[in-house]
Amino acid sequence: MTTDQDFEIFVVTAPGLEAALCAELQAAGFRDPTPGLGGVTIRGGWPEVWRANLTIRGAVRVLARVAAFRALHLAQLDKRARKVAWSELLRPDVPFRVEASCKASRIYHAGAAAQRIERAIREELGAPVSKEAEICIKARIDDDLCTISVDTSGESLHKRNHKDAVHKAPMRETMASLFLRQCGYDGTEPVVDPMCGSGTFVIEAAEIAIGLQPGRSRSFAFEQLASLDPAAWQELRGAGGGATAGPASPAIRFHGSDRDAGAIAMSRANAARAGVADLTEFRHHAVSDLTPPDGPPGLVIVNPPYGGRIGEKKPLHPLYQALGQTLLARFSGWRVGIVTTDAALAQSTGLPFETPAAPVLNGGLRVTLHRTGPLP
Numbered sequence: 233m234t235t236d237q238d239f240e241i242f243v244v245t246a247p248g249l250e251a252a253l254c255a256e257l258q259a260a261g262f263r264d265p266t267p268g269l270g271g272v273t274i275r276g277g278w279p280e281v282w283r284a285n286l287t288i289r290g291a292v293r294v295l296a297r298v299a300a301f302r303a304l305h306l307a308q309l310d311k312r313a314r315k316v317a318w319s320e321l322l323r324p325d326v327p328f329r330v331e332a333s334c335k336a337s338r339i340y341h342a343g344a345a346a347q348r349i350e351r352a353i354r355e356e357l358g359a360p361v362s363k364e365a366e367i368c369i370k371a372r373i374d375d376d377l378c379t380i381s382v383d384t385s386g387e388s389l390h391k392r393n394h395k396d397a398v399h400k401a402p403m404r405e406t407m408a409s410l411f412l413r414q415c416g417y418d419g420t421e422p423v424v425d426p427m428c429g430s431g432t433f434v435i436e437a438a439e440i441a442i443g444l445q446p447g448r449s450r451s452f453a454f455e456q457l458a459s460l461d462p463a464a465w466q467e468l469r470g471a472g473g474g475a476t477a478g479p480a481s482p483a484i485r486f487h488g489s490d491r492d493a494g495a496i497a498m499s500r501a502n503a504a505r506a507g508v509a510d511l512t513e514f515r516h517h518a519v520s521d522l523t524p525p526d527g528p529p530g531l532v533i534v535n536p537p538y539g540g541r542i543g544e545k546k547p548l549h550p551l552y553q554a555l556g557q558t559l560l561a562r563f564s565g566w567r568v569g570i571v572t573t574d575a576a577l578a579q580s581t582g583l584p585f586e587t588p589a590a591p592v593l594n595g596g597l598r599v600t601l602h603r604t605g606p607l608p
């Protein structure tokens with residue numbers, strides 16, 4: 233592999249959101265996006281890798297598939313791993329680590345496989361191995377085929393680096409952005425979250441409206457790779473890091489409320505750090521006191537408390553009922569998206585939901601987005 237060749241790029245997302253991520257990649261002009269389990273494959277070179285990390289809101293991480301070869305035993309793995317052009321990929325002065333997995337293969341010991349590849353890279357390139365290294369090489373051995381990828385993101389991309397303060401059970405930014413997309417949000421309508429916690433939906437919606445790049449305030453693992461072209465990367469990063477003239481009319485605002493005063497303080501602080509304080513309004517009140525903002529209707533999107541264990545759900549039905557009643561009484565013309573773990577809780581709202589979206593795995597829980605068309 234050389235740096236000017238195209239290769240496969242796997243953009244990871246939460247299982248269940250592959251189609252939504254695929255639509256985002258397509259809209260952003262990436263070539264041949266193909267959904268698979270847990271992500272979407274695109275083709276491209278390093279500039280596409282950098283751009284996906286910087287601009288794709290639904291991407292959790294971006295893996296560059298740099299080599300693939302058959303390996304029937306550990307000695308062969310060692311020999312073939314040494315033939316990869318590591319010097320085009322890794323820097324001899326930057327620590328790295330290897331993670332391996334084995335499935336339906338003659339090589340079945342993932343730890344031994346990782347150790348062989350680590351040793352091969354260390355001896356061929358001279359780069360140090362460290363368990364804490366940000367640079368992670370992932371080797372997947374499936375049906376005796378070893379696929380080698382480099383994780384080009386580092387920390388999960390939901391960490392936009394604007395959220396110091398998190399309320400309990402925050403929604404990940406990557407998921408929030410794809411739920412907004414699944415609700416048909418395109419940055420041109422107001423958004424209301426009446427149980428906003430740390431403000432994730434409201435802040436994502438405002439950023440989308442003014443075209444802020446999700447990765448503008450963070451660093452990425454690829455900045456430490458030998459394949460980086462610093463000038464080209466700086467040019468890309470500079471091309472839209474600040475607020476651009478986005479599609480939103482200045483009249484459109486993004487609104488959050490919560491009955492928890494601490495949550496409202498956090499939302500305001502997070503919005504200020506993200507640079508969208510002027511576009512967002514956060515109020516401290518319960519959902520029953522919610523009224524629509526002045527102006528055209530838009531989207532209400534919310535993830536109410538789920539109640540983790542059996543027995544904790546029952547007391548939540550009145551809360552979902554209150555949410556539904558308030559929206560039906562006061563939000564005529566607005567669409568609604570509710571993210572919850574439990575279809576019965578969603579039904580308690582009495583809202584006219586369409587067929588739900590595919591369930592999404594979120595930290596061991598299955599959450600589902602329930603959507604309505606414009607309310608009567």
Ligand SMILES: C[S@@+](CC[C@H](N)C(=O)[O-])C[C@H]1O[C@@H](n2cnc3c(N)ncnc32)[C@H](O)[C@@H]1O
Binds near residue numbers: 402429431535
């Ligand atoms: C699962 S959290 C929402 C997390 C949020 N999406 C985020 O990203 O941080 C649910 C929120 O509902 C709020 N809440 C619970 N009952 C409420 C009520 N009756 N009125 C308004 N907010 C309420 C809680 O304070 C909590 O912040």
